[in-house]
Amino acid sequence: MERVYLDNNATTMVDPLVTEAMQPFFTQMYGNPNSLHSFGTEVHPYMGIALDRLYAGINASDEDDIIITSCASEGNNNVIKSVYFDCFMNHRKMQMITSAIEHPSVSQVYLFLEKLGVDVKWLPVNSQGIIDPEELKAAIDPDRTALVSIMWANNETGLINPVKEYAEICHENGVKLHIDGVQAVGKIPVDMQDVRADYLTFSAHKFHGPKGVGGLYVRKNANLIPLLHGGEQMGGLRAGTVDTPYMIGMGLAMELAVKNIEYENKEVRRLRNKLEDALLDIDDVEVIGERSLRTPNTILASFRGVEGEAFLWDLNQKGVAASTGSACSSESLESNPTFVAMDIGSDLSHTGMRFSLSRYTTEDEIDYAIDAVKTSVKRLREISSTGDKGYI
Numbered sequence: 001m002e003r004v005y006l007d008n009n010a011t012t013m014v015d016p017l018v019t020e021a022m023q024p025f026f027t028q029m030y031g032n033p034n035s036l037h038s039f040g041t042e043v044h045p046y047m048g049i050a051l052d053r054l055y056a057g058i059n060a061s062d063e064d065d066i067i068i069t070s071c072a073s074e075g076n077n078n079v080i081k082s083v084y085f086d087c088f089m090n091h092r093k094m095q096m097i098t099s100a101i102e103h104p105s106v107s108q109v110y111l112f113l114e115k116l117g118v119d120v121k122w123l124p125v126n127s128q129g130i131i132d133p134e135e136l137k138a139a140i141d142p143d144r145t146a147l148v149s150i151m152w153a154n155n156e157t158g159l160i161n162p163v164k165e166y167a168e169i170c171h172e173n174g175v176k177l178h179i180d181g182v183q184a185v186g187k188i189p190v191d192m193q194d195v196r197a198d199y200l201t202f203s204a205h206k207f208h209g210p211k212g213v214g215g216l217y218v219r220k221n222a223n224l225i226p227l228l229h230g231g232e233q234m235g236g237l238r239a240g241t242v243d244t245p246y247m248i249g250m251g252l253a254m255e256l257a258v259k260n261i262e263y264e265n266k267e268v269r270r271l272r273n274k275l276e277d278a279l280l281d282i283d284d285v286e287v288i289g290e291r292s293l294r295t296p297n298t299i300l301a302s303f304r305g306v307e308g309e310a311f312l313w314d315l316n317q318k319g320v321a322a323s324t325g326s327a328c329s330s331e332s333l334e335s336n337p338t339f340v341a342m343d344i345g346s347d348l349s350h351t352g353m354r355f356s357l358s359r360y361t362t363e364d365e366i367d368y369a370i371d372a373v374k375t376s377v378k379r380l381r382e383i384s385s386t387g388d389k390g391y392i
């Protein structure tokens with residue numbers, strides 16, 4: 001076996017049907033969809049199909065908006081800054097609530113807003129790694145809270161938050177709810193008529209679509225101030241020529257992801273559990289978060305006495321791609337946000353390694369990965385007493 005890709009929470013392989021569907025829009029139907037000639041207008045029906053697929057994929061109502069973005073980071077920035085601009089312009093309440101385990105495209109925006117004087121409340125996770133709805137209830141001040149941002153599923157652990165309960169709490173208190181749905185779409189059912197949040201972000205490359213395109217769902221009457229001004233595209237909510245091949249690719253990727261949800265929850269879950277059982281067989285390995293509370297493809301395991309960089313290097317030498325946390329923080333030597341929030345191994349004696357599968361992961365790959373991890377952990381523990389780092 002040459003290479004095994006177990007980093008699907010960082011990004012996924014594009015489904016070949018998706019790449020095929022995108023091709024005509026690079027070299028044949030390449031008109032600007034805002035042009036009035038046939039090169040522009042001939043693309044419209046395909047964009048309509050893509051939008052329909054996105055609406056169906058998250059069960060959005062026709063009255064709601066889905067804005068095509070360049071990525072989920074853009075969507076997250078847009079929602080939070082939009083609510084900030086709105087409060088600023090209307091001299092309104094300025095408290096916002098988020099959690100200790102958000103992706104940097106949420107947490108870093110809130111850290112920035114704190115510098116501008118916004119009162120940000122950071123909700124902790126409970127012993128199961130979940131944000132307790134009671135904590136949210138207690139933190140909301142109906143007179144001051146303008147926005148709550150909490151992720152649906154965590155990118156490191158896969159732990160699924162009770163977003164439906166958050167939506168009910170926010171609704172009762174007249175507070176807007178923003179959900180980062182990046183790690184939920186394609187892994188678990190996402191139904192925006194059931195979960196009455198105001199905003200949801202997602203990113204095509206997490207569900208076998210292309211990188212560089214995402215979606216921002218905005219419930220009717222939720223209001224959105226654009227991040228990008230300068231054009232009437234997306235009903236004036238996001239300026240800039242829409243990347244038609246990528247939007248069309250994302251639409252098909254969404255449809256295929258939803259069709260594969262059952263496979264994801266049966267077969268991918270089975271392979272994930274097989275890997276997880278094997279990891280738990282190794283001494284001093286723990287998996288973060290109860291299995292039944294996680295997305296079906298994800299494991300964050302803590303390996304005691306194994307140095308993270310050496311482990312990653314060793315696995316990579318064996319052709320196994322995993323990650324010590326989210327890809328965009330991979331250059332930081334700090335502990336994973338989840339480890340910090342859950343107070344695990346703050347002395348860095350525990351390495352967190354994330355293994356994330358996809359519908360393309362095979363049983364042979366899992367068997368190979370199990371052997372590779374076992375050999376690597378054994379080797380690194382043997383040499384750790386010598387002070388050698390275990391890699392060149």
Ligand code: C6P
Binds near residue numbers: 072153
């Ligand atoms: N997480 C990971 O390795 P973009 O790249 O902008 O489309 O998605 C950002 C993003 C937002 N929210 C969550 C929950 C995410 O997991 C991500 C991307 C990757 O965990 C890359 S940092």
